[in-house]
Amino acid sequence: MGGYIHSALTLNLFVFQEGHPSALDSFGNMMEGAKKKKVAIFLDYDGTLSPIVENPEQAFMSDEMRAAVKQVALRFPTAIISGRGRDKVKNFVQLSELYYAGSHGMDIMGPADACDGVTGNDVVLFQPAAEFLPMMNEVFGLLLERTQAIQGASVENNTFCITIHFRRVEEKSWHLLAEKVQDVLKDYPKLRLTQGRKVLEVRPCVEWDKGKAVEYLLRLLGLEDSDSLPIYVGDDTTDEDAFNVFKNRKIGCGVLVTRGPKATSASYSLRDPPEVMKFLHALVNWSSSPSTTTTTSTTQ
Ligand SMILES: O=P(O)(O)OC[C@H]1O[C@H](O[C@H]2O[C@H](CO)[C@@H](O)[C@H](O)[C@H]2O)[C@H](O)[C@@H](O)[C@@H]1O
Secondary structure, eight states, X not given: OHHHHHHHXXXXXXXXXXXXXXXXXXXXXHHHTTTTSEEEEEEOOBTTTBOOOSSGGGOOOOXXXXXXXXXXXXXXXXXXXXXXXHHHHHHHHOOSSSEEEEGGGTEEEEXXXXXXXXXXXXXXXXXXXXXXXXXXXXXXXXXXXHHTTSTTOEEEEOSSOEEEXXXXXXGGGHHHHHHHHHHXXXXXXXXXEEEETTEEXXXXXXXXXXXXXXXXXXXXXXXXXXXXXXXXXXXXXXXXXXXXXXXXXXXXXXXXXXXXXXXXSOSEXXXXXXXXXXXXXXXXXXXXXXXXXXXXXXXX
């Protein structure tokens, strides 16, 4: 019996890898069409640049990863697109050369020197759910209060999104936690509940997600045409919104970070953050190779 299950899993993985080859093994193919194109890089944070850990406050990225992202950002317009609050993810990444889209893309900021006529500090570019801020703070307080009795549960304020973590909650209490969250939301019809990796997330009912944030940044950077090659690397269900933009518009390359087979709209895969780092190094080497003539966006 165990042998059959093992063979079935191996077969599933084989089928997945056929459809979503490794972005490292297929790097040449992936970048073949990119010569003379304007490349832009979009990176998710948790599970992509940093490992998934029990305590979300300790999801640090390594110095090597930071150095790799910095090298990429010096060569291509680069953005971090995260479910975390913008300031929080920026504190983890600690690089000023990047665009940051926090709260699943609902809080977009650019480096001042990349924004017309602005010098000095970072510039907030777009907040499609700005009016929800007081409501989000109110609901954050209620969720903290109503879930505090559940051992291991924690609530994270991600500005335009509230994340309820259950990674450290006993499985038998997951249902109770979900009920408590739904109970709070009954009084807030303008908020909706989504799910990520061992988290529930409360978001405003606005038509905005990581995919919309990527489209916004592509427009801003003048990278919407077929002369561009945007690449998005992410590991979570929320990253599928960005992969779908590429798939529907027939542009770019989506790269899913996963150890096992998953339903995805990405075209390529990588196994874990160490492989993501190798991929970033490959991009840096590729941009420096003599046969590569990349065009840099004028707004970068
Ligand atoms: O869009 P992302 O940058 O991937 O952010 C998504 C959520 O990531 C964080 O939670 C996840 O990582 C934690 C640390 O490894 C882990 O403990 C948790 O179970 C994961 O879901 C972050 O804490 C959330 O706020 C983000 O929404």
